[in-house]
Amino acid sequence: GADAEAKPRSKEAAEAAKQREAEAQALIRDDPIAAAAYWGSLHDAKPGDPETALAYGEALRQIGSLDKAETVLE
Numbered sequence: 001g002a003d004a005e006a007k008p009r010s011k012e013a014a015e016a017a018k019q020r021e022a023e024a025q026a027l028i029r030d031d032p033i034a035a036a037a038y039w040g041s042l043h044d045a046k047p048g049d050p051e052t053a054l055a056y057g058e059a060l061r062q063i064g065s066l067d068k069a070e071t072v073l074e
Contacts, residue, residue: 028059032059032062033063035059036062036065039052039055042055043056043072053072054073057069060072
């Protein structure tokens with residue numbers, strides 16, 4: 001039935017999401033500008049999340065955007 005077909009698709013979607021997350025993590029580890037963009041988009045989506053703010057501030061610091069990093073971390 002429809003449920004049996006939905007489960008494999010859900011598993012495939014979950015695997016695809018894990019793969020995208022792994023690729024994103026590798027990219028942000030290797031490219032400070034990409035890291036700043038990645039964390040910036042997450043910070044825009046969840047501005048009150050302290051872990052995201054810390055990661056974004058650190059990424060900004062790594063690319064030399066010290067004023068912006070200070071603003072984010074305040």
